Amino acid sequence: MTKEEVKVLIIGSGPAGYTAAIYASRAGLNPVLYMGEQPGGQLTITNDVENYPGYPDGVNGPQMMIDFQQQAERFGTDVRTGLATSVDFSGYPHKVVIDDKHEITAESVIISTGASAKWLGLPSEQRLNGQGVSACAVCDGFFFRNMDVAVVGAGDTACEEATYLSKLCKKVYMLVRRNEMRASTIMQQRVLKAKNIEVLWNTETEEILGEHEVEAVRVINNQSGEVKEIPVQGFFVAIGHQPNTAIFKDYLKMDENGYIQTIPGTSRTNIEGVFAAGDAQDHVYRQAVTAAGTGCMAALDAERFLASKEVAVAE
């Protein structure tokens, strides 16, 4: 195991991680950032980002993340490929192992490992991802204005996505695999009240159809066995997200879904010197701009934490 000591270690390379890196490097903290499994994060699987302020003509998601990276590097962030595979937050300084072979001792750690959308696991879903298949209505719904779309899922996210899409799209089919929804009553009521949302109960997705873009979805009724094709141009998967926080679970307080809990109004976790930003600690907003905002908070919190340590040592 090789070893290294750093002042600020940032884990994850989405908007939260890179924003933390921009602030920490401009504060002279020489941050080291590991990009993780999906360099650039979830925005790299989106096409155009039109809701990030400052880009009046929109920006391509992968390009935006290259811009974020370059901005962080411009101020001296050491951006590296590698995945944090284990941590030890039992003592201080904190220990993080990268790729099972490089141990970093860090005075502060910023966790910005994000979350990953859960997918159905169909090959057509993967093939048409970004070509009509999406896991984010707020990001991509606009491209399906006045078109027909399907949303799969029956939790609060699916209801929220369907309601959002119903205001933009001509018709929204909601594909629910049981004869009831898991979502809260109020969210269900919104869906059931919307004139252009049709809920298809006991309905499972067999395949998303289309060569280069989504043209239809083939579904099966798991009670009657009836199979039918529904013409749609967009297919939104809303069956939940999984925060990428498993390696921290022995140390950090999390909610029942694995989202890291921060002290309200801060990025501080229950462990001193460990901060969390972005979707790893936010299942509500999940936007690039909110992730960037919390990344900024984490860098400022880390800077203050390190300054207070220095004062303590000097005294």
Ligand code: NDP
């Ligand atoms: P949930 O885990 O609550 O719901 C997932 C839904 O997807 C379930 O209805 C489930 O069906 C369905 N599903 C899972 N796998 C499949 C599959 N393979 N095929 C078809 N359907 C599938 O996730 P959410 O993202 O909706 O919510 C996560 C948490 O975030 C919840 O606590 C929720 O309350 C919260 N949230 C709150 C919001 C708010 O308050 N504004 C907005 C969004 C989320 P089944 O029911 O049959 O298991």
